[in-house]
Amino acid sequence: MRNLQGLTSFLEAASAGSFTAAAARLDLSPAAVSKNVMKLEAELGVRLFNRHTRRIHLTPEGQAFAEQARAALRALDDALAGVRESQAEPSGRVRISVGVSFGRLHVMPALPGLLARFPRLEIELTLDNRNIDLVAEGYDIGIRGGRVRDSSLVSRRVCALPLLLVASPDYLARRGTPRAAADLAAHDCIGVRFASGQAASWKLRPAPGEPAQEWLPPARLWVSDPEAPLGLVRAGAGILQVGLHHAAADLQAGRLVPVLPGLLAPDTREIHLHYPHRQFLSPRVRVVVDELLAHFATIEALHWRPAGWAEG
Incomplete structure:
Protein backbone atom coordinates (compact mmCIF):
# COMPACT_ATOMS: atom_id res chain seq x y z
CA MET A 1 0.00 0.00 0.00
CA ARG A 2 1.46 3.36 -1.04
CA ASN A 3 -1.16 5.81 0.21
CA LEU A 4 0.39 6.39 3.64
CA GLN A 5 -0.88 9.97 3.73
CA GLY A 6 -4.41 8.71 3.27
CA LEU A 7 -3.88 6.04 5.91
CA THR A 8 -2.52 8.58 8.41
CA SER A 9 -5.42 10.94 7.76
CA PHE A 10 -7.90 8.10 8.16
CA LEU A 11 -6.46 6.88 11.48
CA GLU A 12 -6.27 10.38 12.96
CA ALA A 13 -9.84 11.10 11.88
CA ALA A 14 -11.01 7.77 13.31
CA SER A 15 -9.34 8.58 16.63
CA ALA A 16 -10.50 12.20 16.79
CA GLY A 17 -14.01 11.68 15.46
CA SER A 18 -13.82 14.54 12.99
CA PHE A 19 -11.79 15.74 10.02
CA THR A 20 -11.29 19.13 11.68
CA ALA A 21 -9.68 17.66 14.80
CA ALA A 22 -7.55 15.32 12.68
CA ALA A 23 -6.44 18.27 10.56
CA ALA A 24 -5.26 20.14 13.66
CA ARG A 25 -3.19 17.14 14.74
CA LEU A 26 -1.65 16.71 11.27
CA ASP A 27 -1.18 20.42 10.54
CA LEU A 28 -3.36 20.12 7.43
CA SER A 29 -6.62 21.68 6.38
CA PRO A 30 -9.86 19.76 7.04
CA ALA A 31 -10.45 19.69 3.28
CA ALA A 32 -7.05 18.06 2.74
CA VAL A 33 -7.76 15.39 5.36
CA SER A 34 -11.18 14.69 3.83
CA LYS A 35 -9.63 14.45 0.36
CA ASN A 36 -6.94 12.05 1.60
CA VAL A 37 -9.57 9.80 3.17
CA MET A 38 -11.71 9.85 0.02
CA LYS A 39 -8.69 8.77 -2.03
CA LEU A 40 -8.07 5.94 0.41
CA GLU A 41 -11.70 4.83 0.20
CA ALA A 42 -11.46 4.87 -3.59
CA GLU A 43 -8.29 2.81 -3.46
CA LEU A 44 -9.87 0.25 -1.12
CA GLY A 45 -13.25 0.28 -2.83
CA VAL A 46 -15.12 0.61 0.46
CA ARG A 47 -16.67 3.41 2.54
CA LEU A 48 -14.74 3.89 5.77
CA PHE A 49 -16.84 6.66 7.35
CA ASN A 50 -20.47 7.66 7.50
CA ARG A 51 -20.38 11.47 7.23
CA HIS A 52 -22.70 13.74 9.19
CA THR A 53 -22.82 17.52 9.46
CA ARG A 54 -20.26 17.86 12.25
CA ARG A 55 -19.21 14.32 13.06
CA ILE A 56 -18.04 11.22 11.30
CA HIS A 57 -18.59 7.64 12.36
CA LEU A 58 -16.69 4.55 11.29
CA THR A 59 -18.56 2.03 9.22
CA PRO A 60 -18.15 -1.62 10.29
CA GLU A 61 -15.59 -2.00 7.50
CA GLY A 62 -13.83 1.16 8.68
CA GLN A 63 -13.71 -0.09 12.27
CA ALA A 64 -12.17 -3.40 11.24
CA PHE A 65 -9.67 -1.68 8.95
CA ALA A 66 -8.69 0.84 11.66
CA GLU A 67 -7.86 -1.92 14.14
CA GLN A 68 -5.79 -3.83 11.59
CA ALA A 69 -4.06 -0.70 10.33
CA ARG A 70 -3.13 0.45 13.84
CA ALA A 71 -1.63 -2.95 14.59
CA ALA A 72 0.33 -2.88 11.33
CA LEU A 73 1.67 0.62 11.93
CA ARG A 74 2.64 -0.21 15.49
CA ALA A 75 4.51 -3.26 14.24
CA LEU A 76 6.30 -1.03 11.73
CA ASP A 77 7.07 1.52 14.46
CA ASP A 78 8.44 -1.25 16.68
CA ALA A 79 10.65 -2.56 13.86
CA LEU A 80 12.03 0.91 13.15
CA ALA A 81 12.51 1.62 16.84
CA GLY A 82 14.27 -1.70 17.33
CA VAL A 83 16.78 -0.87 14.61
CA ARG A 84 17.39 2.62 15.97
CA GLU A 85 17.52 1.64 19.60
CA SER A 86 19.72 -1.42 19.18
CA GLN A 87 22.62 1.02 18.99
CA ALA A 88 21.19 3.77 21.18
CA GLU A 89 19.22 4.43 24.32
CA PRO A 90 15.45 3.75 24.30
CA SER A 91 13.46 6.56 22.72
CA GLY A 92 9.94 7.37 21.63
CA ARG A 93 6.47 7.44 23.16
CA VAL A 94 5.08 4.76 25.49
CA ARG A 95 1.32 4.86 26.09
CA ILE A 96 0.16 3.52 29.46
CA SER A 97 -3.41 2.97 30.66
CA VAL A 98 -3.97 2.52 34.39
CA GLY A 99 -6.80 2.85 36.90
CA VAL A 100 -7.15 6.27 38.49
CA SER A 101 -6.18 5.44 42.07
CA PHE A 102 -3.35 3.04 41.30
CA GLY A 103 -1.95 5.38 38.68
CA ARG A 104 -2.03 8.39 40.98
CA LEU A 105 -0.57 6.59 44.00
CA HIS A 106 1.91 4.16 42.48
CA VAL A 107 2.66 4.91 38.81
CA MET A 108 3.01 8.68 38.70
CA PRO A 109 5.69 8.78 41.45
CA ALA A 110 7.86 6.48 39.31
CA LEU A 111 7.76 8.67 36.20
CA PRO A 112 10.14 11.54 37.11
CA GLY A 113 12.99 9.14 37.83
CA LEU A 114 12.20 7.06 34.76
CA LEU A 115 12.25 10.08 32.46
CA ALA A 116 15.43 11.38 34.09
CA ARG A 117 17.21 8.08 33.43
CA PHE A 118 15.95 7.83 29.85
CA PRO A 119 15.75 11.39 28.49
CA ARG A 120 14.64 10.29 25.01
CA LEU A 121 11.52 8.56 26.29
CA GLU A 122 8.05 10.10 26.22
CA ILE A 123 5.28 8.80 28.50
CA GLU A 124 1.57 9.23 27.76
CA LEU A 125 -0.33 8.18 30.88
CA THR A 126 -4.11 7.72 30.79
CA LEU A 127 -5.88 7.45 34.16
CA ASP A 128 -9.18 5.70 33.51
CA ASN A 129 -11.19 3.07 35.37
CA ARG A 130 -13.05 1.74 32.33
CA ASN A 131 -12.25 -1.55 30.65
CA ILE A 132 -10.02 -0.99 27.66
CA ASP A 133 -8.98 -2.94 24.59
CA LEU A 134 -5.22 -2.54 24.81
CA VAL A 135 -4.52 -3.45 21.18
CA ALA A 136 -7.47 -1.73 19.51
CA GLU A 137 -6.88 1.52 21.44
CA GLY A 138 -3.16 1.58 20.76
CA TYR A 139 -1.77 1.29 24.28
CA ASP A 140 1.65 -0.20 24.94
CA ILE A 141 1.04 -1.07 28.61
CA GLY A 142 -2.06 -1.60 30.71
CA ILE A 143 -2.22 -1.93 34.50
CA ARG A 144 -5.44 -3.27 35.95
CA GLY A 145 -6.78 -5.22 38.91
CA GLY A 146 -8.84 -8.37 38.47
CA ARG A 147 -8.32 -11.43 36.32
CA VAL A 148 -6.69 -11.11 32.90
CA ARG A 149 -8.53 -13.33 30.43
CA ASP A 150 -7.13 -12.03 27.12
CA SER A 151 -4.64 -14.64 25.90
CA SER A 152 -3.24 -12.15 23.37
CA LEU A 153 -1.63 -10.22 26.24
CA VAL A 154 1.58 -10.84 28.14
CA SER A 155 0.66 -10.54 31.82
CA ARG A 156 3.15 -9.70 34.58
CA ARG A 157 1.93 -9.96 38.16
CA VAL A 158 2.38 -6.83 40.27
CA CYS A 159 0.79 -7.99 43.52
CA ALA A 160 -2.24 -9.68 45.01
CA LEU A 161 -5.38 -7.57 45.34
CA PRO A 162 -6.94 -8.37 48.73
CA LEU A 163 -10.15 -6.57 49.61
CA LEU A 164 -11.36 -5.77 53.11
CA LEU A 165 -14.01 -3.76 54.89
CA VAL A 166 -12.76 -0.82 56.95
CA ALA A 167 -14.17 1.84 59.26
CA SER A 168 -12.75 4.37 61.69
CA PRO A 169 -12.50 3.55 65.41
CA ASP A 170 -14.68 6.62 66.07
CA TYR A 171 -17.46 5.35 63.80
CA LEU A 172 -17.46 1.91 65.43
CA ALA A 173 -17.47 3.48 68.89
CA ARG A 174 -20.57 5.49 67.97
CA ARG A 175 -22.47 2.90 65.94
CA GLY A 176 -21.20 -0.41 67.31
CA THR A 177 -19.07 -3.06 65.65
CA PRO A 178 -20.86 -5.45 63.26
CA ARG A 179 -20.57 -9.09 64.36
CA ALA A 180 -22.39 -10.69 61.40
CA ALA A 181 -23.01 -9.78 57.78
CA ALA A 182 -26.68 -9.14 58.54
CA ASP A 183 -25.63 -6.38 60.97
CA LEU A 184 -24.50 -4.24 58.02
CA ALA A 185 -28.13 -3.31 57.30
CA ALA A 186 -28.05 -1.07 60.38
CA HIS A 187 -24.84 0.70 59.34
CA ASP A 188 -23.80 3.50 56.99
CA CYS A 189 -22.13 1.68 54.11
CA ILE A 190 -20.32 3.29 51.18
CA GLY A 191 -20.68 1.46 47.87
CA VAL A 192 -18.59 1.54 44.70
CA ARG A 193 -20.35 1.72 41.34
CA PHE A 194 -17.98 1.90 38.40
CA ALA A 195 -18.49 4.07 35.33
CA SER A 196 -19.82 0.99 33.51
CA GLY A 197 -22.73 0.93 35.97
CA GLN A 198 -21.57 -2.28 37.67
CA ALA A 199 -21.63 -2.18 41.46
CA ALA A 200 -18.87 -3.87 43.45
CA SER A 201 -20.34 -6.57 45.65
CA TRP A 202 -19.06 -7.62 49.07
CA LYS A 203 -18.28 -11.32 49.36
CA LEU A 204 -19.16 -12.31 52.92
CA ARG A 205 -19.98 -15.44 54.90
CA PRO A 206 -23.21 -15.22 56.93
CA ALA A 207 -21.34 -16.94 59.76
CA PRO A 208 -17.90 -18.55 60.24
CA GLY A 209 -17.55 -21.74 58.24
CA GLU A 210 -20.54 -21.07 55.99
CA PRO A 211 -20.25 -20.58 52.21
CA ALA A 212 -19.58 -17.03 51.07
CA GLN A 213 -22.35 -15.01 49.46
CA GLU A 214 -22.30 -11.93 47.24
CA TRP A 215 -23.73 -8.95 49.14
CA LEU A 216 -24.65 -5.61 47.63
CA PRO A 217 -23.95 -3.10 50.40
CA PRO A 218 -27.00 -1.29 51.80
CA ALA A 219 -25.40 1.99 50.80
CA ARG A 220 -26.81 5.51 50.69
CA LEU A 221 -23.55 6.87 49.28
CA TRP A 222 -22.06 5.53 46.03
CA VAL A 223 -18.73 6.49 44.46
CA SER A 224 -17.04 5.51 41.19
CA ASP A 225 -13.56 4.97 42.64
CA PRO A 226 -12.83 2.78 45.69
CA GLU A 227 -9.92 4.85 47.00
CA ALA A 228 -11.53 8.27 46.73
CA PRO A 229 -13.83 8.06 49.81
CA LEU A 230 -11.13 6.96 52.25
CA GLY A 231 -11.05 10.48 53.66
CA LEU A 232 -14.75 10.21 54.46
CA VAL A 233 -14.21 6.86 56.16
CA ARG A 234 -11.36 8.29 58.26
CA ALA A 235 -13.76 11.05 59.30
CA GLY A 236 -16.30 8.47 60.51
CA ALA A 237 -18.74 8.43 57.56
CA GLY A 238 -19.23 4.66 57.49
CA ALA A 265 -14.11 -14.29 51.85
CA PRO A 266 -10.51 -14.27 50.56
CA ASP A 267 -10.20 -12.89 47.05
CA THR A 268 -8.02 -14.34 44.31
CA ARG A 269 -7.76 -11.24 42.15
CA GLU A 270 -4.41 -9.66 41.36
CA ILE A 271 -3.02 -6.48 39.87
CA HIS A 272 -1.26 -7.13 36.58
CA LEU A 273 0.84 -5.16 34.18
CA HIS A 274 0.15 -6.39 30.68
CA TYR A 275 1.16 -5.62 27.13
CA PRO A 276 0.41 -7.10 23.69
CA HIS A 277 2.23 -10.17 22.45
CA ARG A 278 4.82 -9.13 19.93
CA GLN A 279 7.63 -11.05 18.30
CA PHE A 280 9.98 -8.17 19.06
CA LEU A 281 9.11 -6.01 22.04
CA SER A 282 10.25 -2.45 21.47
CA PRO A 283 13.16 -1.45 23.73
CA ARG A 284 11.24 1.64 24.80
CA VAL A 285 8.37 -0.53 26.04
CA ARG A 286 10.63 -3.15 27.60
CA VAL A 287 12.54 -0.62 29.68
CA VAL A 288 9.33 0.95 30.99
CA VAL A 289 7.92 -2.49 31.87
CA ASP A 290 11.09 -3.45 33.72
CA GLU A 291 11.37 -0.11 35.53
CA LEU A 292 7.74 -0.11 36.66
CA LEU A 293 7.86 -3.69 37.92
CA ALA A 294 11.03 -2.94 39.86
CA HIS A 295 9.37 0.16 41.31
CA PHE A 296 6.23 -1.74 42.34
CA ALA A 297 8.34 -4.36 44.11
CA THR A 298 9.67 -1.65 46.47
CA ILE A 299 6.26 -0.25 47.50
CA GLU A 300 5.50 -1.59 50.98
CA ALA A 301 1.77 -0.86 50.75
CA LEU A 302 1.38 -3.25 47.79
CA HIS A 303 2.77 -6.19 49.75
CA TRP A 304 2.04 -5.43 53.41
CA ARG A 305 -0.43 -7.67 55.28
CA PRO A 306 -1.97 -7.19 58.74
CA ALA A 307 -0.96 -9.66 61.45
CA GLY A 308 -2.82 -12.94 61.02
CA TRP A 309 -3.88 -12.18 57.44
CA ALA A 310 -4.71 -15.30 55.39
CA GLU A 311 -4.39 -15.04 51.61
CA GLY A 312 -7.11 -16.58 49.43
Missing part, protein backbone atom coordinates in the same frame (compact mmCIF):
# COMPACT_ATOMS: atom_id res chain seq x y z
CA ILE A 239 -17.93 1.31 56.26
CA LEU A 240 -16.14 0.88 52.92
CA GLN A 241 -14.79 -2.08 50.95
CA VAL A 242 -11.35 -1.12 49.69
CA GLY A 243 -8.17 -2.69 48.37
CA LEU A 244 -5.70 -3.45 51.14
CA HIS A 245 -2.95 -1.55 49.34
CA HIS A 246 -5.07 1.63 49.44
CA ALA A 247 -5.82 1.34 53.17
CA ALA A 248 -2.44 0.00 54.35
CA ALA A 249 -1.08 3.28 55.74
CA ASP A 250 -4.34 4.05 57.58
CA LEU A 251 -4.49 0.55 59.06
CA GLN A 252 -0.87 0.70 60.20
CA ALA A 253 -1.49 4.09 61.83
CA GLY A 254 -4.72 2.97 63.49
CA ARG A 255 -6.85 5.52 61.65
CA LEU A 256 -8.88 2.63 60.20
CA VAL A 257 -9.60 -0.89 61.45
CA PRO A 258 -10.88 -4.00 59.65
CA VAL A 259 -14.58 -4.81 59.89
CA LEU A 260 -15.82 -8.45 59.89
CA PRO A 261 -12.34 -9.76 59.00
CA GLY A 262 -13.31 -13.34 59.78
CA LEU A 263 -16.34 -13.26 57.51
CA LEU A 264 -14.90 -11.60 54.42
Whole structure:
Protein backbone atom coordinates (compact mmCIF):
# COMPACT_ATOMS: atom_id res chain seq x y z
CA MET A 1 0.00 0.00 0.00
CA ARG A 2 1.46 3.36 -1.04
CA ASN A 3 -1.16 5.81 0.21
CA LEU A 4 0.39 6.39 3.64
CA GLN A 5 -0.88 9.97 3.73
CA GLY A 6 -4.41 8.71 3.27
CA LEU A 7 -3.88 6.04 5.91
CA THR A 8 -2.52 8.58 8.41
CA SER A 9 -5.42 10.94 7.76
CA PHE A 10 -7.90 8.10 8.16
CA LEU A 11 -6.46 6.88 11.48
CA GLU A 12 -6.27 10.38 12.96
CA ALA A 13 -9.84 11.10 11.88
CA ALA A 14 -11.01 7.77 13.31
CA SER A 15 -9.34 8.58 16.63
CA ALA A 16 -10.50 12.20 16.79
CA GLY A 17 -14.01 11.68 15.46
CA SER A 18 -13.82 14.54 12.99
CA PHE A 19 -11.79 15.74 10.02
CA THR A 20 -11.29 19.13 11.68
CA ALA A 21 -9.68 17.66 14.80
CA ALA A 22 -7.55 15.32 12.68
CA ALA A 23 -6.44 18.27 10.56
CA ALA A 24 -5.26 20.14 13.66
CA ARG A 25 -3.19 17.14 14.74
CA LEU A 26 -1.65 16.71 11.27
CA ASP A 27 -1.18 20.42 10.54
CA LEU A 28 -3.36 20.12 7.43
CA SER A 29 -6.62 21.68 6.38
CA PRO A 30 -9.86 19.76 7.04
CA ALA A 31 -10.45 19.69 3.28
CA ALA A 32 -7.05 18.06 2.74
CA VAL A 33 -7.76 15.39 5.36
CA SER A 34 -11.18 14.69 3.83
CA LYS A 35 -9.63 14.45 0.36
CA ASN A 36 -6.94 12.05 1.60
CA VAL A 37 -9.57 9.80 3.17
CA MET A 38 -11.71 9.85 0.02
CA LYS A 39 -8.69 8.77 -2.03
CA LEU A 40 -8.07 5.94 0.41
CA GLU A 41 -11.70 4.83 0.20
CA ALA A 42 -11.46 4.87 -3.59
CA GLU A 43 -8.29 2.81 -3.46
CA LEU A 44 -9.87 0.25 -1.12
CA GLY A 45 -13.25 0.28 -2.83
CA VAL A 46 -15.12 0.61 0.46
CA ARG A 47 -16.67 3.41 2.54
CA LEU A 48 -14.74 3.89 5.77
CA PHE A 49 -16.84 6.66 7.35
CA ASN A 50 -20.47 7.66 7.50
CA ARG A 51 -20.38 11.47 7.23
CA HIS A 52 -22.70 13.74 9.19
CA THR A 53 -22.82 17.52 9.46
CA ARG A 54 -20.26 17.86 12.25
CA ARG A 55 -19.21 14.32 13.06
CA ILE A 56 -18.04 11.22 11.30
CA HIS A 57 -18.59 7.64 12.36
CA LEU A 58 -16.69 4.55 11.29
CA THR A 59 -18.56 2.03 9.22
CA PRO A 60 -18.15 -1.62 10.29
CA GLU A 61 -15.59 -2.00 7.50
CA GLY A 62 -13.83 1.16 8.68
CA GLN A 63 -13.71 -0.09 12.27
CA ALA A 64 -12.17 -3.40 11.24
CA PHE A 65 -9.67 -1.68 8.95
CA ALA A 66 -8.69 0.84 11.66
CA GLU A 67 -7.86 -1.92 14.14
CA GLN A 68 -5.79 -3.83 11.59
CA ALA A 69 -4.06 -0.70 10.33
CA ARG A 70 -3.13 0.45 13.84
CA ALA A 71 -1.63 -2.95 14.59
CA ALA A 72 0.33 -2.88 11.33
CA LEU A 73 1.67 0.62 11.93
CA ARG A 74 2.64 -0.21 15.49
CA ALA A 75 4.51 -3.26 14.24
CA LEU A 76 6.30 -1.03 11.73
CA ASP A 77 7.07 1.52 14.46
CA ASP A 78 8.44 -1.25 16.68
CA ALA A 79 10.65 -2.56 13.86
CA LEU A 80 12.03 0.91 13.15
CA ALA A 81 12.51 1.62 16.84
CA GLY A 82 14.27 -1.70 17.33
CA VAL A 83 16.78 -0.87 14.61
CA ARG A 84 17.39 2.62 15.97
CA GLU A 85 17.52 1.64 19.60
CA SER A 86 19.72 -1.42 19.18
CA GLN A 87 22.62 1.02 18.99
CA ALA A 88 21.19 3.77 21.18
CA GLU A 89 19.22 4.43 24.32
CA PRO A 90 15.45 3.75 24.30
CA SER A 91 13.46 6.56 22.72
CA GLY A 92 9.94 7.37 21.63
CA ARG A 93 6.47 7.44 23.16
CA VAL A 94 5.08 4.76 25.49
CA ARG A 95 1.32 4.86 26.09
CA ILE A 96 0.16 3.52 29.46
CA SER A 97 -3.41 2.97 30.66
CA VAL A 98 -3.97 2.52 34.39
CA GLY A 99 -6.80 2.85 36.90
CA VAL A 100 -7.15 6.27 38.49
CA SER A 101 -6.18 5.44 42.07
CA PHE A 102 -3.35 3.04 41.30
CA GLY A 103 -1.95 5.38 38.68
CA ARG A 104 -2.03 8.39 40.98
CA LEU A 105 -0.57 6.59 44.00
CA HIS A 106 1.91 4.16 42.48
CA VAL A 107 2.66 4.91 38.81
CA MET A 108 3.01 8.68 38.70
CA PRO A 109 5.69 8.78 41.45
CA ALA A 110 7.86 6.48 39.31
CA LEU A 111 7.76 8.67 36.20
CA PRO A 112 10.14 11.54 37.11
CA GLY A 113 12.99 9.14 37.83
CA LEU A 114 12.20 7.06 34.76
CA LEU A 115 12.25 10.08 32.46
CA ALA A 116 15.43 11.38 34.09
CA ARG A 117 17.21 8.08 33.43
CA PHE A 118 15.95 7.83 29.85
CA PRO A 119 15.75 11.39 28.49
CA ARG A 120 14.64 10.29 25.01
CA LEU A 121 11.52 8.56 26.29
CA GLU A 122 8.05 10.10 26.22
CA ILE A 123 5.28 8.80 28.50
CA GLU A 124 1.57 9.23 27.76
CA LEU A 125 -0.33 8.18 30.88
CA THR A 126 -4.11 7.72 30.79
CA LEU A 127 -5.88 7.45 34.16
CA ASP A 128 -9.18 5.70 33.51
CA ASN A 129 -11.19 3.07 35.37
CA ARG A 130 -13.05 1.74 32.33
CA ASN A 131 -12.25 -1.55 30.65
CA ILE A 132 -10.02 -0.99 27.66
CA ASP A 133 -8.98 -2.94 24.59
CA LEU A 134 -5.22 -2.54 24.81
CA VAL A 135 -4.52 -3.45 21.18
CA ALA A 136 -7.47 -1.73 19.51
CA GLU A 137 -6.88 1.52 21.44
CA GLY A 138 -3.16 1.58 20.76
CA TYR A 139 -1.77 1.29 24.28
CA ASP A 140 1.65 -0.20 24.94
CA ILE A 141 1.04 -1.07 28.61
CA GLY A 142 -2.06 -1.60 30.71
CA ILE A 143 -2.22 -1.93 34.50
CA ARG A 144 -5.44 -3.27 35.95
CA GLY A 145 -6.78 -5.22 38.91
CA GLY A 146 -8.84 -8.37 38.47
CA ARG A 147 -8.32 -11.43 36.32
CA VAL A 148 -6.69 -11.11 32.90
CA ARG A 149 -8.53 -13.33 30.43
CA ASP A 150 -7.13 -12.03 27.12
CA SER A 151 -4.64 -14.64 25.90
CA SER A 152 -3.24 -12.15 23.37
CA LEU A 153 -1.63 -10.22 26.24
CA VAL A 154 1.58 -10.84 28.14
CA SER A 155 0.66 -10.54 31.82
CA ARG A 156 3.15 -9.70 34.58
CA ARG A 157 1.93 -9.96 38.16
CA VAL A 158 2.38 -6.83 40.27
CA CYS A 159 0.79 -7.99 43.52
CA ALA A 160 -2.24 -9.68 45.01
CA LEU A 161 -5.38 -7.57 45.34
CA PRO A 162 -6.94 -8.37 48.73
CA LEU A 163 -10.15 -6.57 49.61
CA LEU A 164 -11.36 -5.77 53.11
CA LEU A 165 -14.01 -3.76 54.89
CA VAL A 166 -12.76 -0.82 56.95
CA ALA A 167 -14.17 1.84 59.26
CA SER A 168 -12.75 4.37 61.69
CA PRO A 169 -12.50 3.55 65.41
CA ASP A 170 -14.68 6.62 66.07
CA TYR A 171 -17.46 5.35 63.80
CA LEU A 172 -17.46 1.91 65.43
CA ALA A 173 -17.47 3.48 68.89
CA ARG A 174 -20.57 5.49 67.97
CA ARG A 175 -22.47 2.90 65.94
CA GLY A 176 -21.20 -0.41 67.31
CA THR A 177 -19.07 -3.06 65.65
CA PRO A 178 -20.86 -5.45 63.26
CA ARG A 179 -20.57 -9.09 64.36
CA ALA A 180 -22.39 -10.69 61.40
CA ALA A 181 -23.01 -9.78 57.78
CA ALA A 182 -26.68 -9.14 58.54
CA ASP A 183 -25.63 -6.38 60.97
CA LEU A 184 -24.50 -4.24 58.02
CA ALA A 185 -28.13 -3.31 57.30
CA ALA A 186 -28.05 -1.07 60.38
CA HIS A 187 -24.84 0.70 59.34
CA ASP A 188 -23.80 3.50 56.99
CA CYS A 189 -22.13 1.68 54.11
CA ILE A 190 -20.32 3.29 51.18
CA GLY A 191 -20.68 1.46 47.87
CA VAL A 192 -18.59 1.54 44.70
CA ARG A 193 -20.35 1.72 41.34
CA PHE A 194 -17.98 1.90 38.40
CA ALA A 195 -18.49 4.07 35.33
CA SER A 196 -19.82 0.99 33.51
CA GLY A 197 -22.73 0.93 35.97
CA GLN A 198 -21.57 -2.28 37.67
CA ALA A 199 -21.63 -2.18 41.46
CA ALA A 200 -18.87 -3.87 43.45
CA SER A 201 -20.34 -6.57 45.65
CA TRP A 202 -19.06 -7.62 49.07
CA LYS A 203 -18.28 -11.32 49.36
CA LEU A 204 -19.16 -12.31 52.92
CA ARG A 205 -19.98 -15.44 54.90
CA PRO A 206 -23.21 -15.22 56.93
CA ALA A 207 -21.34 -16.94 59.76
CA PRO A 208 -17.90 -18.55 60.24
CA GLY A 209 -17.55 -21.74 58.24
CA GLU A 210 -20.54 -21.07 55.99
CA PRO A 211 -20.25 -20.58 52.21
CA ALA A 212 -19.58 -17.03 51.07
CA GLN A 213 -22.35 -15.01 49.46
CA GLU A 214 -22.30 -11.93 47.24
CA TRP A 215 -23.73 -8.95 49.14
CA LEU A 216 -24.65 -5.61 47.63
CA PRO A 217 -23.95 -3.10 50.40
CA PRO A 218 -27.00 -1.29 51.80
CA ALA A 219 -25.40 1.99 50.80
CA ARG A 220 -26.81 5.51 50.69
CA LEU A 221 -23.55 6.87 49.28
CA TRP A 222 -22.06 5.53 46.03
CA VAL A 223 -18.73 6.49 44.46
CA SER A 224 -17.04 5.51 41.19
CA ASP A 225 -13.56 4.97 42.64
CA PRO A 226 -12.83 2.78 45.69
CA GLU A 227 -9.92 4.85 47.00
CA ALA A 228 -11.53 8.27 46.73
CA PRO A 229 -13.83 8.06 49.81
CA LEU A 230 -11.13 6.96 52.25
CA GLY A 231 -11.05 10.48 53.66
CA LEU A 232 -14.75 10.21 54.46
CA VAL A 233 -14.21 6.86 56.16
CA ARG A 234 -11.36 8.29 58.26
CA ALA A 235 -13.76 11.05 59.30
CA GLY A 236 -16.30 8.47 60.51
CA ALA A 237 -18.74 8.43 57.56
CA GLY A 238 -19.23 4.66 57.49
CA ILE A 239 -17.93 1.31 56.26
CA LEU A 240 -16.14 0.88 52.92
CA GLN A 241 -14.79 -2.08 50.95
CA VAL A 242 -11.35 -1.12 49.69
CA GLY A 243 -8.17 -2.69 48.37
CA LEU A 244 -5.70 -3.45 51.14
CA HIS A 245 -2.95 -1.55 49.34
CA HIS A 246 -5.07 1.63 49.44
CA ALA A 247 -5.82 1.34 53.17
CA ALA A 248 -2.44 0.00 54.35
CA ALA A 249 -1.08 3.28 55.74
CA ASP A 250 -4.34 4.05 57.58
CA LEU A 251 -4.49 0.55 59.06
CA GLN A 252 -0.87 0.70 60.20
CA ALA A 253 -1.49 4.09 61.83
CA GLY A 254 -4.72 2.97 63.49
CA ARG A 255 -6.85 5.52 61.65
CA LEU A 256 -8.88 2.63 60.20
CA VAL A 257 -9.60 -0.89 61.45
CA PRO A 258 -10.88 -4.00 59.65
CA VAL A 259 -14.58 -4.81 59.89
CA LEU A 260 -15.82 -8.45 59.89
CA PRO A 261 -12.34 -9.76 59.00
CA GLY A 262 -13.31 -13.34 59.78
CA LEU A 263 -16.34 -13.26 57.51
CA LEU A 264 -14.90 -11.60 54.42
CA ALA A 265 -14.11 -14.29 51.85
CA PRO A 266 -10.51 -14.27 50.56
CA ASP A 267 -10.20 -12.89 47.05
CA THR A 268 -8.02 -14.34 44.31
CA ARG A 269 -7.76 -11.24 42.15
CA GLU A 270 -4.41 -9.66 41.36
CA ILE A 271 -3.02 -6.48 39.87
CA HIS A 272 -1.26 -7.13 36.58
CA LEU A 273 0.84 -5.16 34.18
CA HIS A 274 0.15 -6.39 30.68
CA TYR A 275 1.16 -5.62 27.13
CA PRO A 276 0.41 -7.10 23.69
CA HIS A 277 2.23 -10.17 22.45
CA ARG A 278 4.82 -9.13 19.93
CA GLN A 279 7.63 -11.05 18.30
CA PHE A 280 9.98 -8.17 19.06
CA LEU A 281 9.11 -6.01 22.04
CA SER A 282 10.25 -2.45 21.47
CA PRO A 283 13.16 -1.45 23.73
CA ARG A 284 11.24 1.64 24.80
CA VAL A 285 8.37 -0.53 26.04
CA ARG A 286 10.63 -3.15 27.60
CA VAL A 287 12.54 -0.62 29.68
CA VAL A 288 9.33 0.95 30.99
CA VAL A 289 7.92 -2.49 31.87
CA ASP A 290 11.09 -3.45 33.72
CA GLU A 291 11.37 -0.11 35.53
CA LEU A 292 7.74 -0.11 36.66
CA LEU A 293 7.86 -3.69 37.92
CA ALA A 294 11.03 -2.94 39.86
CA HIS A 295 9.37 0.16 41.31
CA PHE A 296 6.23 -1.74 42.34
CA ALA A 297 8.34 -4.36 44.11
CA THR A 298 9.67 -1.65 46.47
CA ILE A 299 6.26 -0.25 47.50
CA GLU A 300 5.50 -1.59 50.98
CA ALA A 301 1.77 -0.86 50.75
CA LEU A 302 1.38 -3.25 47.79
CA HIS A 303 2.77 -6.19 49.75
CA TRP A 304 2.04 -5.43 53.41
CA ARG A 305 -0.43 -7.67 55.28
CA PRO A 306 -1.97 -7.19 58.74
CA ALA A 307 -0.96 -9.66 61.45
CA GLY A 308 -2.82 -12.94 61.02
CA TRP A 309 -3.88 -12.18 57.44
CA ALA A 310 -4.71 -15.30 55.39
CA GLU A 311 -4.39 -15.04 51.61
CA GLY A 312 -7.11 -16.58 49.43
